[in-house]
Amino acid sequence: MSVRIPMFSCSGMRGEIINTMRGAYTHKRDPSECLNSKAGQYYKDLDFSQVMNCQKKPAISDLPPERKDDNVTGKLPYCCKNGTILPPIMDPWKARSMFQLQVFKLPPDLNKTALCPPQYKCGPPVRIDPSSFPDSSGLPAITYAIASWQVVCNITKPKAQASRCCDTDTCNAERNPLLLPPDALLVPFENRTLQAKAWAKQNHMPIPKELPCPDNCGVSINWHVNTDYRDGWTARLTIFNWRDFAFEDWFVAVDMDKAGPGYENVYSFNSTRVPPNNRTVMFQGLPGLNYLVGQVNGTNPLRDPAVPGKQQSVISFTKKNIHGLNIPGGDGFPTKLFFNGEECALPKHFPKKSSGHRRGISVLMSLVFAVAVAFALMMD
Known part of the structure; x- marks a missing residue:
């Protein structure tokens, strides 16, 4: 997750620069911008090759967890969560993230105690007591910030976005997704077209001349x-990570509507009900198993497709005191689903019962946008 914030300033952009950062980094680091700015003229003896950023509106991202113990960029409380913070109901300590900036000011704003907070879009900053940190020298001492602010941000419903297809000249972004056979789940998106066409032909479904576009999802x-059965039912949740980096402390929130109060247990994840109606359940990895690894090469990279990181668990539900449930008709599927706070795209129709099961059902909800699973997180 990235956040875009303005620089610290009291009356507009005055050319302040970020010299160093802990817990986060800027997406662009260009010393030439600094040398050609007011900062370059004022700080003539400063080594700008080591300066973090001189932009007026830098894009800043949280550091990954593996950098939290770095002596230069880490060693900061609550830092380095790769942009993923858990809801307070799951883990209050992991529900916050922090990064620290060392800012060089320019005239006329040289008064070190006259700091002004950045204007966050997510909420007004509130001045709080200066934060304390372990001394960087390693001695048993405490260092205090000159000033600290607290900003509260809540997840809001994202605006409708245009198609993220890479090349709409070869696909149709308005086409409905095509169904996928179960064995296509472990096949990378770019290799799924043949399976989608074969499955459609086998099941006598139309294949458009111009296929739907991929959604470029990183997690499905x-x-x-x-x-x-009469008294209950079970489902299996599987998460596939197609990115080349891992997710630590991931979480999935599932809204089951009227079937939600019947949630009983999950067997390979931790779970938290969301009060007061208990229709939404949040899942996360067990301690020591909360790492959703990234995509890796196949056994033979020249021949085998890449393999996604994967975690899964069986989930059990009861039907007691819940009347009129139609599990295969739609009540057995989430009405909303979130991964790390981002709402996922859901299929618009449900698959049918598998004819090979008499006492129960086995259905696989996997749709494809040409070459990508539809039941997936939309990520930049």
Whole structure:
């Protein structure tokens, strides 16, 4: 997750620069911008090759967890979560993130105690007591910030976005997704077209001349209804990470509507119900197993497709005191689903029962936007 914030200033952009940062980094680092700015003229003896950023509106991202113990960029409380923070109901300590900036000011704003907070879009900053940090020298001493602010940000419904397809000249972004066979789940997006066409032909479904576009998802989530019996039912949740980096402390929030109060247990994840109606359940990895690894090469990189990182668990539900549930008709599938706070795109129709099961059902909800799973997180 990236945040875009303005620089610290009291009356407009005055050319301040970020010299160093802990817990985060700027996306662009160009010493030439600094040398040709007011800062370059004022700080003539400063080594700008070591300066973090001189932009007026830099894009700043949280550091990944593996940098939290770095002596230069880490060693900061609550830092380095790769942009993923958990809801307070799951873990209050992991529900906050922090980064620190060392800012060089320019005339006329040279008064070190006359600091003004940045104007965050997510909420007004509130002045709080200066934060304390372990001394960087390693001695048992405490260093205090000159000034600290607290900003509260809440997740809001994202605005409708245009198609993220790479090349709409070869696909149609308005086409409905095509169904995928189960064995295509472990096939990279770019290699799924043949499976989608073969599955459509086998099941007598139309294949448009111009296929739907891929959604360029980095994470896909499969919801598989395993069983449906008189007193309850079970599902299996599988998360696939197609990125080349890992997600630590990931979480999935599933809204099950009227079937939600029947949630009983999850067997390979931790879970947290969301009060007061308990229709939404949040899942996260167990301690020591909360790392959703990234994509890796196949056994033979020249022949085998890449393999996504994967975690899965079976989830059990009861039907007691819940009347009129139709599990295969739609009640057994989430009405909303979130990965790390981002709302996922859901299929618009449900698959049918598998004819090979008499006592229960086995359905696989996996759709494809040409070459990508639809039940997936939209990420930049």
